[in-house]
Amino acid sequence: MDPLRHSPSPSSSRASSPRTLSCERLGYVGIEAVLDQLKIKAMKMGFEFNIMVVGQSGLGKSTMVNTLFKSKIWKSTMPGLRVPMPQTLQLHSVTHVIEENGVKLKLTVTDTPGFGDQINNDKCWDPILGYINEQYERYLQEEILITRQRHIPDTRVHCCIYFVPPTGHCLRPLDLEFLQRLCRAVNVVPVIARADSLTIEEREAFRHRIQDDLKTHSIEVYPQKSFDEDVNDKILNSKIRERIPFAVVGADREHMVNGRCVLGRKTKWGIIEATNGLPSSSVGKESTCNAGDPGSIPGLKDPLEKG
Numbered sequence: 569m570d571p572l573r574h575s576p577s578p579s580s581s582r583a584s585s586p587r588t589l590s591c592e593r594l595g596y597v598g599i600e601a602v603l604d605q606l607k608i609k610a611m612k613m614g615f616e617f618n619i620m621v622v623g624q625s626g627l628g629k630s631t632m633v634n635t636l637f638k639s640k641i642w643k644s645t646m647p648g649l650r651v652p653m654p655q656t657l658q659l660h661s662v663t664h665v666i667e668e669n670g671v672k673l674k675l676t677v678t679d680t681p682g683f684g685d686q687i688n689n690d691k692c693w694d695p696i697l698g699y700i701n702e703q704y705e706r707y708l709q710e711e712i713l714i715t716r717q718r719h720i721p722d723t724r725v726h727c728c729i730y731f732v733p734p735t736g737h738c739l740r741p742l743d744l745e746f747l748q749r750l751c752r753a754v755n756v757v758p759v760i761a762r763a764d765s766l767t768i769e770e771r772e773a774f775r776h777r778i779q780d781d782l783k784t785h786s787i788e789v790y791p792q793k794s795f796d797e798d799v800n801d802k803i804l805n806s807k808i809r810e811r812i813p814f815a816v817v818g819a820d821r822e823h824m825v826n827g828r829c830v831l832g833r834k835t836k837w838g839i840i841e842a843t844n845g846l847p848s849s850s851v852g853k854e855s856t857c858n859a860g861d862p863g864s865i866p867g868l869k870d871p872l873e874k875g
């Protein structure tokens with residue numbers, strides 16, 4: 569009898585459901601090569617990541633972006649000249665291609681004008697939400713074409729960093745209104761802006777009050793519950809949730825401290841390092857290095873400025 573021709577088992581006559589067949593039965597098929605093929609394809613195509621910064625005027629949004637990417641991505645002032653950062657007056661996107669070990673990332677950062685300084689702040693969220701929805705619409709229109717492009721340019725906002733003013737109290741009604749709308753449209757990561765103006769105790773108490781406010785008003789920020797797909801995701805996401813909103817300090821100037829160049833804010837009492845929020849102790853010994861030019865992103869190529 570042909571060993572491969574088994575008589576059908578009672579279960580195999582039931583409605584077909586996906587079953588796992590072991591490789592010993594099938595012989596080598598080459599499924600494991602799919603991973604390599606996907607990797608090669610992804611490396612060739614590169615990745616796209618679009619971030620948007622939102623918050624009241626003067627909270628340090630532009631400074632934070634420059635801190636994160638160690639580059640004056642847009643509001644560039646003349647190197648060496650201490651020109652203050654100009655105010656953002658319109659939505660403004662800048663794209664850079666960053667390459668690291670052969671992996672390309674097309675990073676687009678969208679700075680938005682600060683809101684909340686009008687007498688009537690009603691609907692001040694409209695231009696920002698309008699922009700976010702417009703990008704979804706643009707992508708969808710490309711996707712539903714009969715002759716689709718092989719690669720659809722992705723301008724959708726993947727992450728929105730929301731700057732909360734460091735009042736030390738709780739979320740203001742304007743922040744609640746804004747966040748309620750924003751979190752329905754995009755992944756929101758709230759941050760406590762200019763966190764150097766709060767003491768450690770004030771910062772922790774403020775963080776807990778914001779967490780309570782978010783819960784009370786059913787504002788689901790990143791990482792949302794739907795991302796808890798398995799136990800490991802749940803553990804990792806719970807850790808992130810405990811730390812949200814992150815406290816941030818932005819700086820776009822480097823200072824020399826004990827022979828080390830640190831990116832930070834110089835105050836009367838010392839330098840607060842922007843990369844870890846800790847004070848650099850040597851008050852009086854520091855001097856400014858590379859004034860006005862905080863360096864650039866490693867592998868940064870081809871700035872493509874959009875209006």
Ligand SMILES: Nc1nc2c(ncn2[C@@H]2O[C@H](COP(=O)(O)OP(=O)(O)OP(=O)(O)O)[C@@H](O)[C@H]2O)c(=O)[nH]1
Pocket residue numbers: 624625626627628629630631632652653654655656657680681682683761762763764765816817818819833
């Ligand atoms: N103390 C403190 N000041 C900051 C921080 N980040 C930025 N600043 C200062 O705040 C001022 C405004 O910073 P910007 O980055 O222009 O603020 P913005 O939110 O982009 O402002 P708009 O363009 O009006 O929306 C600048 O003088 C910065 O040096 C911070 O973390 N702490």
